[in-house]
Amino acid sequence: MKVGFIGLGLMGNPMAKNILKSGFSLTAFNRTSSKTNELRKLGANIVKTPAELASESEVVITMVTAGNDVEQILFGKDGVVKGAEKGLIIIDMSTIGPTFAKKIADRLKKYHIDFIDAPVTGGVPKAITGELTIFIGGNPNVYKKVKKVLLSVGKTHFYMGKVGNGQATKIVNNQLHPAGIIALSEGMLLADSLGLPRKKVAEALGASPAMSPTMNMILPNYISNKYPLKFSIANLKKDVTLALQEMKKGKINLPVLRKTQSIYSKAIKKGLSGQDFSAIIKIIEK
Amino acid sequence: MKVGFIGLGLMGNPMAKNILKSGFSLTAFNRTSSKTNELRKLGANIVKTPAELASESEVVITMVTAGNDVEQILFGKDGVVKGAEKGLIIIDMSTIGPTFAKKIADRLKKYHIDFIDAPVTGGVPKAITGELTIFIGGNPNVYKKVKKVLLSVGKTHFYMGKVGNGQATKIVNNQLHPAGIIALSEGMLLADSLGLPRKKVAEALGASPAMSPTMNMILPNYISNKYPLKFSIANLKKDVTLALQEMKKGKINLPVLRKTQSIYSKAIKKGLSGQDFSAIIKIIEK
Numbered sequence: 001m002k003v004g005f006i007g008l009g010l011m012g013n014p015m016a017k018n019i020l021k022s023g024f025s026l027t028a029f030n031r032t033s034s035k036t037n038e039l040r041k042l043g044a045n046i047v048k049t050p051a052e053l054a055s056e057s058e059v060v061i062t063m064v065t066a067g068n069d070v071e072q073i074l075f076g077k078d079g080v081v082k083g084a085e086k087g088l089i090i091i092d093m094s095t096i097g098p099t100f101a102k103k104i105a106d107r108l109k110k111y112h113i114d115f116i117d118a119p120v121t122g123g124v125p126k127a128i129t130g131e132l133t134i135f136i137g138g139n140p141n142v143y144k145k146v147k148k149v150l151l152s153v154g155k156t157h158f159y160m161g162k163v164g165n166g167q168a169t170k171i172v173n174n175q176l177h178p179a180g181i182i183a184l185s186e187g188m189l190l191a192d193s194l195g196l197p198r199k200k201v202a203e204a205l206g207a208s209p210a211m212s213p214t215m216n217m218i219l220p221n222y223i224s225n226k227y228p229l230k231f232s233i234a235n236l237k238k239d240v241t242l243a244l245q246e247m248k249k250g251k252i253n254l255p256v257l258r259k260t261q262s263i264y265s266k267a268i269k270k271g272l273s274g275q276d277f278s279a280i281i282k283i284i285e286k
Numbered sequence: 287m288k289v290g291f292i293g294l295g296l297m298g299n300p301m302a303k304n305i306l307k308s309g310f311s312l313t314a315f316n317r318t319s320s321k322t323n324e325l326r327k328l329g330a331n332i333v334k335t336p337a338e339l340a341s342e343s344e345v346v347i348t349m350v351t352a353g354n355d356v357e358q359i360l361f362g363k364d365g366v367v368k369g370a371e372k373g374l375i376i377i378d379m380s381t382i383g384p385t386f387a388k389k390i391a392d393r394l395k396k397y398h399i400d401f402i403d404a405p406v407t408g409g410v411p412k413a414i415t416g417e418l419t420i421f422i423g424g425n426p427n428v429y430k431k432v433k434k435v436l437l438s439v440g441k442t443h444f445y446m447g448k449v450g451n452g453q454a455t456k457i458v459n460n461q462l463h464p465a466g467i468i469a470l471s472e473g474m475l476l477a478d479s480l481g482l483p484r485k486k487v488a489e490a491l492g493a494s495p496a497m498s499p500t501m502n503m504i505l506p507n508y509i510s511n512k513y514p515l516k517f518s519i520a521n522l523k524k525d526v527t528l529a530l531q532e533m534k535k536g537k538i539n540l541p542v543l544r545k546t547q548s549i550y551s552k553a554i555k556k557g558l559s560g561q562d563f564s565a566i567i568k569i570i571e572k
Contacts, residue, residue: 098480121494121495122495133490156493158486158489158490158493160482160486160490161482161483161486165480168480168481168482169477169482169487171476172473172476172477172480172487172491173490173491173494173496174496175472175473175476176466176470176473176491176494176497176501177496178469179466179469179542180462180465180466180469180498182465182541182542183462183464183465183542183543183546184462186461186541186542186543187458187459187461189540190457190458190461190529190533190536190540190543191458193532193533193535193536193537193538194458194532194536195454196446196451196454196455196458197447200444200446200447200455201446201455204419204421204444204455204459205458207442207444208419208459208462209498209499209500209503210459210460210462210466210498210499211462211499212495212496212497212498212501213495213496213497214495215462217495243476246476246480247479250476250480252475252476252479252571253570254475254476255468255472255545255570256468256469256472256542256546257476259542259545260469260542263541263542284540284541285538
């Protein structure tokens with residue numbers, strides 16, 4: 001199967017490499033062309049436009065930031081649809097929310113192009129090892145056709161139903177993160193205030209059933225006071241804002257989601273976009 | 287070592303049994319005397335007042351609900367101090383917050399009674415198996431004297447420093463719980479709104495690094511729509527309110543703690559006190 005891959009960022013680059021390693025022929029495109037050098041050396045065919053990529057591919061994967069980026073790549077100047085033949089399958093693995101995914105799938109119908117939404121979790125470490133978790137929405141027969149390609153980037157697949165349901169599951173999952181991260185940050189500030197040494201508190205919390213694997217992963221940051229970038233505040237804020245938009249659309253009221261979204265928004269305004277999501281403590285202590 | 291145990295509730299009863307099983311001679315007191323029957327059969331000496339209990343004991347453990355209860359047991363009519371000899375050690379294992387613990391320790395100094403605060407986590411299941419986690423504050427030499435008694439109720443000890451530090455650690459730990467539980471509840475309501483079946487979402491979330499052991503424990507409740515009591519809303523609200531009081535005392539502002547405390551307070555007002563802490567979803571969906 002000829003695979004096209006668009007978006008060679010921190011996540012996309014190792015994912016594309018794993019597809020190549022699994023024996024698929026790979027064509028790649030990235031807006032910043034310097035990012036394609038490594039893949040070219042590994043044998044990928046590098047092209048100059050999404051349209052050209054589509055003409056060389058049976059399945060096109062997009063791994064970019066936002067819904068607008070996916071639309072631009074698919075429908076913009078020299079976009080995928082310009083070079084696509086009937087029967088092309090597009091898999092969007094970005095996190096863009098269910099509303100965008102459904103809108104894009106609808107637009108693609110006119111071109112007789114199938115669409116699967118397949119956002120991932122696991123971050124860069126799991127992208128590198130090919131162990132991402134994938135939440136999948138779309139026609140199950142189309143999913144079957146591309147399953148082997150998806151297996152090359154992640155073995156854990158959750159098929160969630162119709163188009164948009166992969167995105168819906170991803171945002172339900174990701175809205176869990178900020179509550180835990182902020183609660184841990186607040187716990188550290190409370191410990192400071194109570195005169196407890198953070199190192200001792202971290203030892204005690206490490207054994208606690210209240211701690212998620214993500215919270216345990218960032219726990220040492222609060223002792224070293226260093227927040228190495230694993231997942232940016234900008235990215236988490238994007239995901240939580242998608243959840244907030246769906247909350248409003250569904251006319252429900254989720255008070256902790258609203259509160260955590262507002263705290264991550266504030267962090268963006270204060271210039272913390274590029275910092276790790278655990279660095280949110282800097283906003284709270286002020 | 288002769289141990290006295292006061293407070294034979296859901297937690298205290300199995301803890302007292304484990305002390306007895308470990309070979310300590312045990313004297314027990316409970317306000318509701320019917321709760322002492324089981325221990326009497328197992329060989330415990332049952333007495334009618336805390337004062338009488340103190341006169342028979344070298345170490346007295348209190349396991350009750352609130353700081354006021356501990357004060358009443360120690361300093362009230364027929365209280366522990368009335369029957370205590372110099373050198374008695376009191377271990378309070380209730381969750382009463384650091385402010386109360388320090389106040390009680392100070393009052394006991396006049397009576398030449400040593401005080402250790404040793405609140406626990408792990409709930410009824412770990413109380414039964416003798417595997418509670420214990421956060422300890424107080425004089426380290428006093429802790430050494432009673433360590434074997436504490437080992438009979440829990441093997442995982444965190445010695446946190448001076449009196450009150452055990453309580454401080456406990457409330458830092460417990461303020462982590464409501465954020466995760468509410469975020470999970472909100473996630474389920476968001477999933478409903480997005481048309482995702484809860485059962486499928488639960489499968490997907492089960493593998494997520496955003497999920498703590500506690501969140502995984504309550505996850506099935508949101509599918510069955512049944513919330514079997516493991517830890518009550520009243521108890522969690524009590525712990526989170528202690529954290530909120532220390533936050534105010536420390537003049538810091540922890541927005542997610544404030545929000546989650548207000549949600550659990552609302553649940554109490556709506557009559558959900560006795561329900562499991564996962565049943566908080568009932569408040570959010572209204």
